[in-house]
Amino acid sequence: MLPRAVAVHKLKELLEDIQNSLLKRAVEDLESHTVLLTDWSQFTPNLDKKNIILAPFCGDSTCEDKIKADSARDDGEAVEPGAPSMGAKTLCIPLEQPAQIKPTDKCIHPDCARKPSFYTLFGRSY
Ligand SMILES: [Zn+2]
Structure with missing residues:
Protein backbone atom coordinates (compact mmCIF):
# COMPACT_ATOMS: atom_id res chain seq x y z
CA MET A 1 0.00 0.00 0.00
CA LEU A 2 1.17 3.54 -0.72
CA PRO A 3 1.79 5.93 2.15
CA ARG A 4 -1.16 8.28 2.48
CA ALA A 5 0.76 11.44 1.49
CA VAL A 6 2.07 9.79 -1.65
CA ALA A 7 -1.33 8.38 -2.47
CA VAL A 8 -2.98 11.80 -2.23
CA HIS A 9 -0.29 13.28 -4.44
CA LYS A 10 -0.64 10.48 -6.99
CA LEU A 11 -4.39 10.80 -6.96
CA LYS A 12 -4.14 14.53 -7.64
CA GLU A 13 -1.81 13.86 -10.57
CA LEU A 14 -4.15 11.22 -11.90
CA LEU A 15 -7.16 13.54 -11.70
CA GLU A 16 -5.25 16.28 -13.47
CA ASP A 17 -4.26 13.86 -16.21
CA ILE A 18 -7.85 12.74 -16.65
CA GLN A 19 -9.07 16.32 -16.77
CA ASN A 20 -6.41 17.33 -19.29
CA SER A 21 -7.13 14.42 -21.60
CA LEU A 22 -10.90 14.98 -21.38
CA LEU A 23 -10.44 18.64 -22.26
CA LYS A 24 -8.07 17.78 -25.08
CA ARG A 25 -10.54 15.29 -26.50
CA ALA A 26 -13.43 17.71 -26.21
CA VAL A 27 -11.45 20.40 -28.04
CA GLU A 28 -10.36 17.95 -30.74
CA ASP A 29 -13.91 16.66 -31.12
CA LEU A 30 -15.23 20.16 -31.46
CA GLU A 31 -12.56 21.17 -33.97
CA SER A 32 -12.95 18.05 -36.10
ZN1 LIG B 1 -29.68 36.54 -42.81
Missing part, protein backbone atom coordinates in the same frame (compact mmCIF):
# COMPACT_ATOMS: atom_id res chain seq x y z
CA HIS A 33 -16.71 18.52 -36.20
CA THR A 34 -16.75 22.20 -37.02
CA VAL A 35 -17.16 23.10 -40.68
CA LEU A 36 -16.74 26.52 -42.21
CA LEU A 37 -19.44 27.13 -44.81
CA THR A 38 -20.56 29.92 -47.07
CA ASP A 39 -22.72 27.69 -49.27
CA TRP A 40 -26.29 26.99 -48.10
CA SER A 41 -26.52 23.75 -50.11
CA GLN A 42 -23.93 22.24 -47.76
CA PHE A 43 -25.70 23.40 -44.61
CA THR A 44 -28.23 20.64 -43.92
CA PRO A 45 -25.98 17.78 -45.20
CA ASN A 46 -23.37 18.85 -42.67
CA LEU A 47 -25.93 19.03 -39.86
CA ASP A 48 -26.96 15.50 -40.82
CA LYS A 49 -23.32 14.48 -40.35
CA LYS A 50 -23.57 15.89 -36.81
CA ASN A 51 -21.24 18.73 -37.66
CA ILE A 52 -21.34 22.17 -36.17
CA ILE A 53 -21.38 24.88 -38.79
CA LEU A 54 -19.56 28.16 -38.84
CA ALA A 55 -21.22 30.46 -41.35
CA PRO A 56 -21.66 34.16 -42.07
CA PHE A 57 -24.95 35.32 -40.54
CA CYS A 58 -26.76 38.66 -40.49
CA GLY A 59 -27.85 38.30 -36.88
CA ASP A 60 -31.54 38.92 -37.63
CA SER A 61 -33.98 36.79 -35.62
CA THR A 62 -36.44 36.29 -38.50
CA CYS A 63 -33.53 35.04 -40.58
CA GLU A 64 -32.52 32.69 -37.79
CA ASP A 65 -36.07 31.30 -37.76
CA LYS A 66 -35.84 30.67 -41.51
CA ILE A 67 -32.50 28.92 -41.13
CA LYS A 68 -34.01 26.78 -38.40
CA ALA A 69 -37.08 25.91 -40.49
CA ASP A 70 -35.14 25.21 -43.68
CA SER A 71 -32.43 23.11 -42.09
CA ALA A 72 -34.83 20.68 -40.45
CA ARG A 73 -34.79 17.28 -42.02
CA ASP A 74 -37.80 17.23 -44.30
CA ASP A 75 -37.75 13.70 -45.71
CA GLY A 76 -39.83 12.51 -42.78
CA GLU A 77 -37.58 9.52 -42.28
CA ALA A 78 -34.88 9.70 -39.70
CA VAL A 79 -31.62 8.08 -40.77
CA GLU A 80 -31.36 6.35 -37.44
CA PRO A 81 -34.12 5.95 -34.86
CA GLY A 82 -34.14 8.82 -32.44
CA ALA A 83 -31.85 10.93 -34.60
CA PRO A 84 -32.71 14.59 -34.23
CA SER A 85 -34.36 16.17 -37.22
CA MET A 86 -34.74 19.62 -35.79
CA GLY A 87 -33.40 22.65 -37.54
CA ALA A 88 -30.22 24.39 -36.56
CA LYS A 89 -30.07 27.19 -34.10
CA THR A 90 -27.33 29.64 -33.37
CA LEU A 91 -24.98 28.48 -30.66
CA CYS A 92 -22.66 31.41 -30.30
CA ILE A 93 -20.59 34.00 -32.06
CA PRO A 94 -16.97 32.95 -31.62
CA LEU A 95 -14.73 35.66 -30.26
CA GLU A 96 -12.04 34.35 -32.53
CA GLN A 97 -13.53 34.82 -35.99
CA PRO A 98 -12.23 32.37 -38.64
CA ALA A 99 -12.10 35.10 -41.26
CA GLN A 100 -13.06 38.71 -41.77
CA ILE A 101 -16.48 39.33 -43.28
CA LYS A 102 -15.81 40.71 -46.76
CA PRO A 103 -18.06 43.21 -48.55
CA THR A 104 -18.96 40.47 -51.05
CA ASP A 105 -20.02 37.97 -48.37
CA LYS A 106 -23.68 37.12 -47.99
CA CYS A 107 -25.72 35.77 -45.12
CA ILE A 108 -25.81 31.93 -45.22
CA HIS A 109 -29.56 31.81 -45.88
CA PRO A 110 -30.15 32.10 -49.66
CA ASP A 111 -33.30 34.25 -49.26
CA CYS A 112 -31.55 36.74 -47.03
CA ALA A 113 -30.43 39.99 -48.59
CA ARG A 114 -28.84 41.37 -45.46
CA LYS A 115 -25.12 41.66 -45.01
CA PRO A 116 -23.62 39.16 -42.60
CA SER A 117 -22.33 40.67 -39.40
CA PHE A 118 -20.12 37.85 -38.23
CA TYR A 119 -19.38 34.16 -38.51
CA THR A 120 -21.79 32.35 -36.22
CA LEU A 121 -21.84 28.78 -34.95
CA PHE A 122 -24.93 26.76 -35.85
CA GLY A 123 -25.86 23.33 -34.64
CA ARG A 124 -28.76 21.04 -33.92
CA SER A 125 -29.52 20.70 -30.28
CA TYR A 126 -29.51 17.19 -28.93
